[in-house]
Amino acid sequence: MLDELIEKRKKALSESEQHKNRRNELNAAASTHARERNKLNGQTREFVEEAQKNKELRDQYNNEVQALKEKRNELNAKANEYFEEIESFKKDHSAFQKSSSIKEIQRQIESMEFRQQTEVFSTDKERELIDKIKHMKAAIKEQEDELEQNKELKTKLQTARDLRKEASDIHDTVTNIAELAQKHHDLMVEFYRKADQSREAADAEHKSFVEAQEAADEEHQAFITCQKELRDYDKVISGLRNKKKKTKVTKEQREVRQEAERIFQLFKGGEKLTTDDILLLQRSKLL
Template sequence: MLNDLIEKRKKVLAESEQHKDRRNELNALASKNARERNALNAQTREFVEEAQQHKEQRDQINEEVQALKDQRNEYNDKANVLFEEIEAFKREHGNLRNRGIKELQKQIEHLEFKQQTEVYSTDKERELIEKIKHLKASVKDQEAELEQNKEMRTKLAEAREHRRQASEIHKGVTEKAEVAQQHHDLMVESYRKADKSREEADAAHQRFVEAQEAADEEHKQFIACQKELRDYDKVISGLRKKTRKTRVTKEQKAVRKEAERIFEQFRGGEKLTTDDLLLLQRAKLI
């Protein structure tokens, strides 16, 4: 029975070591996943901060763009008022067959914008250029006619200056709007990266939780094995004590029996050796 218990204890001890090793492996894996999660969370925060910086820059530039647009519109409004006065002067003087300078100028701007932003065949583009050239010539002719009148010449110069200033400001609007769009695109990209790293951090956290829970389960199994080993140790220790006590009792009986035999021989007149005397003393017969 004792040998069976010892063998069972060996198996439990081996199982305990397996649970301990597996627990340590899982704890190391959990720590690795925790480090990855923390690094990804830190990266996410960096991307979000970058996105916020780009958003702030975009918003600030958009405010500047709006301010420039207000200035541009103000100059255009002033120019429109003067061109309306010029058109009114032309109508009063019977020049109704010609389109107004304001209308011609708008048409020129529209065609120039199309030329810059759309793709045309060589023939179509040449045709468009000729049309713009013709319209500009019409504007020049009408302006030349108007410049013969001193008052209209002054208004026309003012209107041109307002248009020029509006055009210069519009260039600034376009440039700043492009920069604002760049910051907007960078903001969107930073938020996209933040979302990606946040998803990876969540996945790493899930792996951390799973590894930690598995490690906790292995630890519970290890503790259970340790308790079972202590129980085996108590039983084995008790059996060993009992076995030793039984063995001592048997030895004592054997010594007593041998001592009684020697004592009877002594009483019969036989001489005792030193070992015989020691044995009799051990058996407490002398």
């Protein structure tokens, strides 16, 4: 029975070591997943911050674009008022009645310029559109040169031109700022995309962390159970060994007593005793 218990204890000890080693491995894995999760969460925060910065810049530029567009439209509206006065003059003078409306031509130019900025053309189509705008501007210039022969019209034309020039300059600024707004919008979208990716990766690492931690806890509980079994085995084995030891001592004492009684009978019979025989009798308290 003792040998059987010793074998069972060895098995329990081996299992205990296995659970302890596995627990330590899982705890190490959990720590690795936690560090990677924290790193990814840090990256996510950085990406979101960058996205927010670009969003603020985009909104700032869009607000500037809106304000500049309003200013540009006001200037074009004032210029149109002068051009309408010029058109009224042309209707009252037969020499100009066959000429196209400068206002209408300008409206067409603005429409084509807007298409050029917002639509995608092939190289040939874009060149064709640019040439058409160029010819239409030349037609306006030709009419204006003719109208400038009239002193009053010349002043109105110059004022209208100045307004158009200022509106055109603002339009160029609007285009540049709109491009900046689009640039920061694209950056915002990209940083939010990166934030989503790193957040998903962090969630995956957190899931792995939880799984490893739970598995480590299970291994630790199994280790504790094995340790309890070992303590129980140690108590039983120790008790059996002590009992065996006492039994052995009792048997030896009995054998010594029997030997001492045999020698004592020889002594009583007049046999000569050796020193060892006498010591044995004394130890057995027969002398």
